[in-house]
Amino acid sequence: MILLLPAAYSLLVLVLLPMPTGGAPTAPTLAGCNTSCGNLTFEYPFGIGQGCFRQPNFELTCLHGNHLQPPSLFLQGGTQVVDDIVVSSSDDNNVPSVSVSMSDTISVVPGVDVYNYTWTYPESFFPLYATVQITGCDFDVYFIQYNESMLLCNITCPNEIFTEGEAKKNCNGTGCCYFSFSTSFFDLQFVRHNKTESHSSNNSLWNSIQLSLYSADLGWSIVDQPSCSSALDKQTSYACVSTNSSCLNSSSTYFGYLCSCDSGFAGNPYISQGCSRDKGNSIIPKLYI
Ligand SMILES: *[C@@H]1O[C@H](CO)[C@@H](O)[C@H](O)[C@H]1NC(C)=O
Numbered sequence: 635m636i637l638l639l640p641a642a643y644s645l646l647v648l649v650l651l652p653m654p655t656g657g658a659p660t661a662p663t664l665a666g667c668n669t670s671c672g673n674l675t676f677e678y679p680f681g682i683g684q685g686c687f688r689q690p691n692f693e694l695t696c697l698h699g700n701h702l703q704p705p706s707l708f709l710q711g712g713t714q715v716v717d718d719i720v721v722s723s724s725d726d727n728n729v730p731s732v733s734v735s736m737s738d739t740i741s742v743v744p745g746v747d748v749y750n751y752t753w754t755y756p757e758s759f760f761p762l763y764a765t766v767q768i769t770g771c772d773f774d775v776y777f778i779q780y781n782e783s784m785l786l787c788n789i790t791c792p793n794e795i796f797t798e799g800e801a802k803k804n805c806n807g808t809g810c811c812y813f814s815f816s817t818s819f820f821d822l823q824f825v826r827h828n829k830t831e832s833h834s835s836n837n838s839l840w841n842s843i844q845l846s847l848y849s850a851d852l853g854w855s856i857v858d859q860p861s862c863s864s865a866l867d868k869q870t871s872y873a874c875v876s877t878n879s880s881c882l883n884s885s886s887t888y889f890g891y892l893c894s895c896d897s898g899f900a901g902n903p904y905i906s907q908g909c910s911r912d913k914g915n916s917i918i919p920k921l922y923i
Pocket residue numbers: 666667668670671672683696
């Protein structure tokens with residue numbers, strides 16, 4: 635398992651987004667907005683349907699269907715959300731994040747040896763951490779950054795009948811490998827070993843490269859202004875609308891900002907009156923028996 639360290643990689647440039655229209659959201663105006671999908675909950679600035687989310691890429695989709703039990707929640711572009719979305723952040727450098735999963739398949743074409751892959755996630759989001767599992771046969775996996783490549787793993791298969799199930803069982807480099815990364819970039823390159831060989835085999839392990847991302851976290855920030863100071867200058871678009879809330883520069887992106895309830899308050903700083911007196915453990919000590 636290879637863990638790439640975050641600091642050196644976390645430079646990210648986001649495109650400025652159009653300003654959201656309308657005034658500050660209040661609990662009543664959001665009253666018609668759903669805050670759950672299946673067993674998952676979420677809250678403003680995320681939402682489903684017009685008027686329920688702050689910026690276009692915070693629009694969620696809930697898919698229902700007989701084959702989807704419970705219903706499934708998605709960010710734009712088909713990235714699946716796999717845990718509750720909690721928007722409050724505290725000023726301890728805690729970047730709020732959305733837990734997601736993703737899977738993708740690259741078809742292996744005879745005669746083509748190099749395959750580039752970039753994980754596309756919605757704008758305003760950036761990968762914080764992920765574990766990726768890669769299955770396939772006979773190729774090297776590289777992580778690409780600033781024109782430099784770093785070998786992550788070398789996948790080989792023993793024979794034509796080796797199956798995906800066997801490969802995934804140990805995921806030890808035989809038909810499968812996995813690694814974790816912690817970076818704002820996600821560019822991979824797959825280079826096949828045997829440049830001439832063409833497999834007539836019907837075995838999906840030989841015909842494709844499959845990626846699946848799990849325990850993946852996407853950080854996010856409000857990006858219609860690059861920092862707290864410019865957001866405060868342009869009050870019309872200021873996201874921290876609750877009383878007793880304040881702005882935090884988004885430290886891991888160097889772009890955009892976040893909102894948090896002031897010390898002693900808790901709740902949702904993105905909606906008017908969203909932060910209220912924290913009646914929790916700071917006042918009444920909890921007894922653990
Ligand atoms: C909320 O979601 C439920 C089912 O998940 C749906 O029936 C209902 O119409 C939704 N309400 C709104 C206001 O979108």
